[in-house]
Amino acid sequence: xxxxxxxxxxxxxxxxxxxxxxxxxxxxxxxxxxxxxxxxxxxxxxxxxxxxxxxxxxxxxxxxxxxxxxxxxxxxxxxxxxxxxxxxxxxxxxxxxxxxxxxxxxxxxxxxxxxxxxxx
Amino acid sequence: xxxxxxxxxxxxxxxxxxxxxxxxxxxxxxxxxxxxxxxxxxxxxxxxxxxxxxxxxxxxxxxxxxxxxxxxxxxxxxxxxxxxxxxxxxxxxxxxxxxxxxxxxxxxxxxxxxxxx
Numbered sequence: 056x057x058x059x060x061x062x063x064x065x066x067x068x069x070x071x072x073x074x075x076x077x078x079x080x081x082x083x084x085x086x087x088x089x090x091x092x093x094x095x096x097x098x099x100x101x102x103x104x105x106x107x108x109x110x111x112x113x114x115x116x117x118x119x120x121x122x123x124x125x126x127x128x129x130x131x132x133x134x135x136x137x138x139x140x141x142x143x144x145x146x147x148x149x150x151x152x153x154x155x156x157x158x159x160x161x162x163x164x165x166x167x168x169x170x171x172x173x174x175x
Numbered sequence: 176x177x178x179x180x181x182x183x184x185x186x187x188x189x190x191x192x193x194x195x196x197x198x199x200x201x202x203x204x205x206x207x208x209x210x211x212x213x214x215x216x217x218x219x220x221x222x223x224x225x226x227x228x229x230x231x232x233x234x235x236x237x238x239x240x241x242x243x244x245x246x247x248x249x250x251x252x253x254x255x256x257x258x259x260x261x262x263x264x265x266x267x268x269x270x271x272x273x274x275x276x277x278x279x280x281x282x283x284x285x286x287x288x289x290x291x292x
Contacts, residue, residue: 097285
């Protein structure tokens, strides 16, 4: 079974500072993807960043970067130069790619989320 | 390009009734997934459709069903509503092909907020 754990239900940061959101996961598969999604008060989930498990290089997208530690099964999100618009729920998600034909393994599993508030 | 469209945005139903939610994916996307989001359980996978076929299903009772049409639009139906079905229902589409979603990012709609009284 796949699991995703986000141990920080809520976090806050001052505008322009850096914040790191934690995520740990578990899967028995070697081939998988990890994602961070953001859900602002408008409710629409937006992809922040994606990491392929077989790539050692950490993914980056502008002010967003990840620290992917495969052996430790850790996938944290760093937000640099935080902006008020970054205020949202952040969800870590995992999809494991099972053997062809199994069908049941390709489900995107989400963590419970971290509520991030950026203060002016 | 238009995003994922879900209708209606809000719905209030009574216990025992049934409800149908609609989702129009991004043009060209053939995979549509549904998720239930509640404060207690978080985001839980309901099912995924690809080319009118249910390719994956989560651990929900048979009261939850769905279908996908030839234009990739999808509907989700919940019969005999219970209070615990109150939730935000999110639909997501992706460019996924082949065996499953794989690494294709999901593009979400704004959701349908269902309240069961």
